[in-house]
Amino acid sequence: MANSFLTPAIIAQEALMQLENNLVMGNLVNRSYSTEFKAKVGDTITVRKPVTFRVDEFKDEINLQNINESGVSVKMDKLLDVSFPIDSKDLTLSIERFSERYVIPAMSAFAQDIDSRLAQLALDVPYFTGTAGTAPDSVASITSVRKIMNDNKVPMAGRNLVFDTAADAKLLELDTFNRVDASGTSDALVNAILGKKFGFDCYMDQNIVSVANDNFVGAAPKVAQAVDKGAETMTITDTTLTGTVKKGTLLKIAGTTQTFVVTEDATAAGNNAVLKIYPAVADGIKQDAAVTVIGNHAANIAFHKNAFSLVSVPLDKPMGSNNSATTSYNGLGLRVTYGYNIDKKQDIISIDGLFGFKTLTPELACVLLG
Numbered sequence: 001m002a003n004s005f006l007t008p009a010i011i012a013q014e015a016l017m018q019l020e021n022n023l024v025m026g027n028l029v030n031r032s033y034s035t036e037f038k039a040k041v042g043d044t045i046t047v048r049k050p051v052t053f054r055v056d057e058f059k060d061e062i063n064l065q066n067i068n069e070s071g072v073s074v075k076m077d078k079l080l081d082v083s084f085p086i087d088s089k090d091l092t093l094s095i096e097r098f099s100e101r102y103v104i105p106a107m108s109a110f111a112q113d114i115d116s117r118l119a120q121l122a123l124d125v126p127y128f129t130g131t132a133g134t135a136p137d138s139v140a141s142i143t144s145v146r147k148i149m150n151d152n153k154v155p156m157a158g159r160n161l162v163f164d165t166a167a168d169a170k171l172l173e174l175d176t177f178n179r180v181d182a183s184g185t186s187d188a189l190v191n192a193i194l195g196k197k198f199g200f201d202c203y204m205d206q207n208i209v210s211v212a213n214d215n216f217v218g219a220a221p222k223v224a225q226a227v228d229k230g231a232e233t234m235t236i237t238d239t240t241l242t243g244t245v246k247k248g249t250l251l252k253i254a255g256t257t258q259t260f261v262v263t264e265d266a267t268a269a270g271n272n273a274v275l276k277i278y279p280a281v282a283d284g285i286k287q288d289a290a291v292t293v294i295g296n297h298a299a300n301i302a303f304h305k306n307a308f309s310l311v312s313v314p315l316d317k318p319m320g321s322n323n324s325a326t327t328s329y330n331g332l333g334l335r336v337t338y339g340y341n342i343d344k345k346q347d348i349i350s351i352d353g354l355f356g357f358k359t360l361t362p363e364l365a366c367v368l369l370g
Contacts, residue, residue, distance in 0.1 A: 005091045006098055008325035012336040014099050015107055015351050016327050019334065022104075022111035024205045025118040028160045029308040030360065031331025039076040039313045041354060046071040047309060074311050074356040080113060081352040082106040088347060106351055114310065116207040117357045119162075121308045122299040122367055123209065123248030124359040126261035126278055127152065130369030132297035136163070137170035141368060142198050145302045148366045154304050155364075161200035161302040164208035167370050177202075200302060208370075209248070212296045216243035216268075221293060223253065224272055227285040233276050236291050241271045250294035250367070251277070253285055261362075278362065298370035307364035311356040 020027065039045055048071055084106070090098060129144040130136055145161065163171065171177045176197060195202060217240060224235040249262040260277040267273070315335040317324040323338035332353075339348040359365075 005088075006093070006095060008323055008336040008338060009327070010095055011098070011103065011349070011351075012325045012327040012334055014095055015103050015336060016329055016332060016334050018099065018104050018107035019110055020330065020332060022108050023115060024111075024203055025115040025162060025207070026111065026310055026332075028162070028201075028203070028303075028305060029118060029310050030305050031310050031312070039354060041079045042075070042077055044073050044075045045311070045313075045356070047074055047311060047358070047360075072309075072358055072360055074309065074358045076311065076313060076354050076356045078117070078355040078357065079352060080110060080355055081350060082109060083348055083350040083352075085341070085344075085346040086349050102349075103351075110351075110353075112207060114355065115205055116209075117355075118308060118310060119205065119207045119209045119299075119301070121357060121359045122301040122365070123211065124261065124263070124278070125299075125301070125303075125307075125362045125365045125367050126250065126259050127362070127365065128250050128259060128294070128367040128369055130297075130300075130367075132295040132369045135166040135170045135298075135370045136300065136368055137167075137173070139174065139176055139198075141171075142200065142202075145366050145368050146198050146200070149302060149304075149364075152363050152366075156199060158304050159200045159302065160305070161197075161202045161300070161368070162205050162208065163202070163300045163368075164298045164370055165204065165206055166298065167300055167368075168204035171202075208298055208300055210296070210298050211246060211248045211250075211294075213243070213246050213249060213293065214296070216245055216293070217241065218268075218293065221291040223285055223287055223289045223291060226287045227281050229281055229284045231281045232278070233274060234281070234285065235272055235274050237272045239271065241268045241273060243268055245273055245275060245293070248299065251275075252292040252294070254290040254292075255286055256281075256283065256289075258282055294369070300368040300370050301365060302368060303365035307359065307361050309356075309358045309360050311358065313354050313356075315352065315354050 127148050129148055218238040221236045221238045224237040227234045244265055244267045245262055247262055247265050251260040263276045263278050266275050312333045314326055314328050314333045326335045334353045337350045341348055
């Protein structure tokens with residue numbers, strides 16, 4: 001009996017399973033919005049932020065609270081693709097052998113790309129602790145993150161803490177971490193997990209982002225002019241201020257307990273740099289207040305899943321091709337299409353998906369400097 005050919009639908013289902021198995025960050029963030037939309041590349045969709053309530057003391061009657069669902073715009077501009085030539089003989093393989101040869105390597109690359117993009121969202125977070133340039137290596141590193149998240153009233157359940165490779169190596173030298181509870185819901189999470197410590201599910205991810213301001217020079221930067229309450233920009237100055245302050249740079253300002261993150265690259269001109277910042281200034285900042293620019297660091301990241309969102313929407317089958325299938329499950333979607341390259345006379349398999357990446361609530365996250 002002749003072997004059956006693998007269909008796009010069979011490969012799509014296997015690819016989706018392998019993608020989820022290979023994700024770390026992608027399995028920890030909010031994916032609940034992904035099934036609600038249809039979109040094309042470049043579309044902007046609005047996703048709902050989780051509803052919040054307050055507690056009232058009951059006296060004579062209940063107080064009905066308005067449910068004001070706020071939305072966040074997510075641009076669906078990341079059409080991620082892995083395509084490769086295929087021999088017709090390969091399509092007669094069992095799905096297990098085909099997956100081992102092609103699908104698993106393809107989805108491993110897919111997962112690394114997605115995790116890397118999610119790790120970049122740490123650049124939106126203004127809350128931080130630790131020492132720039134030094135990998136966290138103590139219990140105090142973790143408890144200081146816990147305090148900041150407690151102060152910000154982050155829900156206790158569902159907290160994650162994801163380290164880079166340097167922090168992972170240091171923390172595994174501690175008795176607290178070297179007995180690992182290897183539990184998880186996918187292969188990547190099992191391999192990455194460092195256990196539940198101090199209220200965090202702790203993981204390692206090779207894709208943690210670094211912030212570097214190597215060409216920025218400012219010996220003693222200060223606020224150029226007073227900054228009003230509610231402002232989202234400030235100008236810093238110095239007698240010699242050159243270079244670029246990168247997005248994700250963290251700031252401390254004398255006279256305020258607030259910490260800030262720079263939201264766009266800012267290049268100095270005339271010894272001044274105009275910085276766009278988050279959050280908005282709470283109580284005003286005085287002129288000449290000293291500015292501390294946090295040095296180069298790895299942005300290890302603690303977060304509740306509702307801090308960040310991965311949006312994956314179903315793609316339509318391409319026009320003119322019947323050899324295509326889409327599949328979606330648990331907030332992820334992929335499309336598999338068979339094609340033909342007439343220039344090289346090769347059959348092709350393309351696996352793609354449309355994704356958006358967005359910070360929902362920075363207050364639900366904290367950077368641990370490394």
